[in-house]
Amino acid sequence: MNAGTAELEVLASRLRAQVAEGRYRDAQSTLQEYCRVLRKTAAGLPHGDPGWRCLNDAWRRLQEETRRRVLVRRAHACARLVRLPQVPMPYREPSRPRRTWECSA
Numbered sequence: 001m002n003a004g005t006a007e008l009e010v011l012a013s014r015l016r017a018q019v020a021e022g023r024y025r026d027a028q029s030t031l032q033e034y035c036r037v038l039r040k041t042a043a044g045l046p047h048g049d050p051g052w053r054c055l056n057d058a059w060r061r062l063q064e065e066t067r068r069r070v071l072v073r074r075a076h077a078c079a080r081l082v083r084l085p086q087v088p089m090p091y092r093e094p095s096r097p098r099r100t101w102e103c104s105a
Helices: 002-021 024-043 050-083
Strands: none
Touching: 002 024, 002 050, 024 050
16 A cells, blocks of 8 residues: 555645646646546445545545645636726617618718
């Protein structure tokens, strides 16, 4: 289980770094790899092993931490967008529908 746990820690650290840098495509592939290794590690544990609970707790913490980081980055990006100057939209009265026999001047 140590090799699997060590690999999970490496992948978790890589996932945290990628999310912190905003590299979401890379983070997605790392998350998929993490899930694959987690399944493999959990499948290797005997029934009732307390290590399963540790794996589950670590996964839930990583999941919640990643979710919060993404939400914080999203909120920060939204706040930056709100501070952008508002460009007035050109507004004009919609022209009434023309008949085919009318000319526009």
